[in-house]
Amino acid sequence: MTQLSAKSEDDPACSMGVEVTEERISEVRAYLRSKSKTGTKRYRGKIMSAQVRPYLFYDAAVSICSTCYRRVDAKIVFEEDKVFMLKRCAEHGFERVLIADDVEYYRRCREVFIKPPEMPAKYNTPIKYGCPYDCGLCPDHEQHSCLSLVEICDACNLSCPVCYAESGTHRTEYKSLEHVERMLDAIVANELKPDIVQVSGGEPTIHPQFFEILDAAKRRPIQHLMVNTNGIRIAQDDAFVERLAGYMPRFELYLQFDSLRREPLMQMRGADLRRVREKALEALNRYKISTTLVVTVERGVNDDELGALVDFALTQSCVRGITFQPVQQAGRTLGYDKALHRLTLTEVRRKILEQTANIRAEDLIPVPCHPDSLAMAYALKIDGKILPLTGLIPPEVLIDGGRNTIIYEQDPAIRDHIFKLFSTNHSPEGQASSLRELLCCMPKVLAPQGLTYENLFRVLIVQFIDAQSFDLRSIKKTCVHIAHPDGQRLIPFDTYNMFYRDGLEETRLGPLRERAMASV
Ligand code: SF4
Ligand code: SF4
Ligand SMILES: [Zn+2]
Numbered sequence: 001m002t003q004l005s006a007k008s009e010d011d012p013a014c015s016m017g018v019e020v021t022e023e024r025i026s027e028v029r030a031y032l033r034s035k036s037k038t039g040t041k042r043y044r045g046k047i048m049s050a051q052v053r054p055y056l057f058y059d060a061a062v063s064i065c066s067t068c069y070r071r072v073d074a075k076i077v078f079e080e081d082k083v084f085m086l087k088r089c090a091e092h093g094f095e096r097v098l099i100a101d102d103v104e105y106y107r108r109c110r111e112v113f114i115k116p117p118e119m120p121a122k123y124n125t126p127i128k129y130g131c132p133y134d135c136g137l138c139p140d141h142e143q144h145s146c147l148s149l150v151e152i153c154d155a156c157n158l159s160c161p162v163c164y165a166e167s168g169t170h171r172t173e174y175k176s177l178e179h180v181e182r183m184l185d186a187i188v189a190n191e192l193k194p195d196i197v198q199v200s201g202g203e204p205t206i207h208p209q210f211f212e213i214l215d216a217a218k219r220r221p222i223q224h225l226m227v228n229t230n231g232i233r234i235a236q237d238d239a240f241v242e243r244l245a246g247y248m249p250r251f252e253l254y255l256q257f258d259s260l261r262r263e264p265l266m267q268m269r270g271a272d273l274r275r276v277r278e279k280a281l282e283a284l285n286r287y288k289i290s291t292t293l294v295v296t297v298e299r300g301v302n303d304d305e306l307g308a309l310v311d312f313a314l315t316q317s318c319v320r321g322i323t324f325q326p327v328q329q330a331g332r333t334l335g336y337d338k339a340l341h342r343l344t345l346t347e348v349r350r351k352i353l354e355q356t357a358n359i360r361a362e363d364l365i366p367v368p369c370h371p372d373s374l375a376m377a378y379a380l381k382i383d384g385k386i387l388p389l390t391g392l393i394p395p396e397v398l399i400d401g402g403r404n405t406i407i408y409e410q411d412p413a414i415r416d417h418i419f420k421l422f423s424t425n426h427s428p429e430g431q432a433s434s435l436r437e438l439l440c441c442m443p444k445v446l447a448p449q450g451l452t453y454e455n456l457f458r459v460l461i462v463q464f465i466d467a468q469s470f471d472l473r474s475i476k477k478t479c480v481h482i483a484h485p486d487g488q489r490l491i492p493f494d495t496y497n498m499f500y501r502d503g504l505e506e507t508r509l510g511p512l513r514e515r516a517m518a519s520v
Helices: 022-033 103-111 177-191 210-219 232-236 238-245 262-269 274-286 306-314 345-355 395-399 412-421 428-438 493-500 504-518
Strands: 041-043 046-048 056-064 071-079 082-089 093-100 147-151 196-200 224-229 251-256 291-297 319-326 374-382 385-388 456-462 480-483 490-492
Touching: 056 082, 082 103, 093 103, 103 345, 147 177, 177 210, 177 480, 177 490, 196 210, 210 224, 224 232, 232 238, 232 274, 238 274, 251 274, 291 306, 306 319, 306 345, 306 456, 319 345, 345 456, 480 493, 490 493, 493 504
Parallel strands: 147 196, 147 480, 196 224, 224 251, 251 291, 291 319, 319 456
Antiparallel strands: 041 046, 056 071, 071 082, 082 093, 374 385, 374 456, 480 490
16 A cells, blocks of 8 residues: 655645545545635545645656756646646746546556566666666666567658658668668667567568568567558558468567548548558458557547457457557657647546447556556457456466566467466466466467467557656656667667657757756
């Protein structure tokens, strides 16, 4: 149970060592509602002064100003069942950012779903300027690379209005095979046996050496290889898909899939891609290529069809999961207004739960290695029905769980655990033990006899951190990292987009580093 700072038990704004219970939070809320226009209020039967803040102070944090990116002090407060970050830049003033719309879930992330960090084999940069100006990974980082990205080109066959990489048809850069190999080697040096490597772009499938790059990845001790794609080439080139199928197993496509309707696609992608998606999925089902649908979510654009997308994904035999990513304010964000379109992880979670009966609240839980940014539900698809797993697992099982990482991997032990799980002749302890092996950041999965990957389904919410929501406590736990083109470093994906992509290290980060050194 958490102790919040507070001066006196009767003072809701400041009490010391008071146990925070749901009852107490309700009392404080009732008290806040009771505030009168005269400024006199009652709390626990006592008359209170008018000088009481309209929130519960939960914690202090370090953030950055979303205009100048300087480090600033922040507070985390609870108000009206929401979590806000309050921060002030000396130059750009005050910011109040919604962090979560579910206090209980937020507290579970911070107080329950935590486990010892897992380290990479190697760090890449010294601690010098202070986080987040030292990426990376510097020795202060608190989680290894569960998923490592390699961007092989900036060119793309779409020019989406929202693209964190600012890729598009106007860009023509393709990294050479040798260059990509250096980046893959940097990942292997850090991770030894990287859990998941995702080949990304731009649009990687239009790279002239695409298959040589996949071969180079397959030659390395990478456990699971993914390709991030908008699906255009998949939809148009059957021979290409057939060749891709040769990379199964331990291979997966991350297929952009934002909407089943025309309008959101026009708004987010600048093109009606419905037919493209349909044809791509036909081909992927035909060649049985393991696929995750990836939905970028914007408020007022496609956030009303998250449930429909889950239900649709469940009907596709090649689809083993769906990932929802609220837009991160980074790169090209045409038509994106943070005040109108920004969405938090808990809002996306709430909408999924409201919009589909296939996932229950207890199933969609924080992922322990980075609970602020990742939530997951895991289930089996059997005879057209979904059987959720995560809701069956007590949190302490996850906390004490196995390898702290995001992975689908072939693992002979999993077969036994699945069989044990679905038999009746073992104890609850045995059952918990089986589930623990199935779930970490993502479940480790093996398709045992009679239960193929077509039976597996995962819902994942990934909220990348941007300059609005930046929180030092969270950024140090990020586990999605990107190989820097210099072939020397892995950098948290979130800070890469803020400080390290293209020329930002020089133009944005350089002055901030100078300033940090000047203040020492
Ligand atoms: S985000 Fe991680 S790698 Fe980057 S400076 Fe902070 S601790 Fe170091
Ligand atoms: S979001 Fe993806 S598909 Fe769209 S322009 Fe960027 S890289 Fe290309
Ligand atoms: Zn500022």
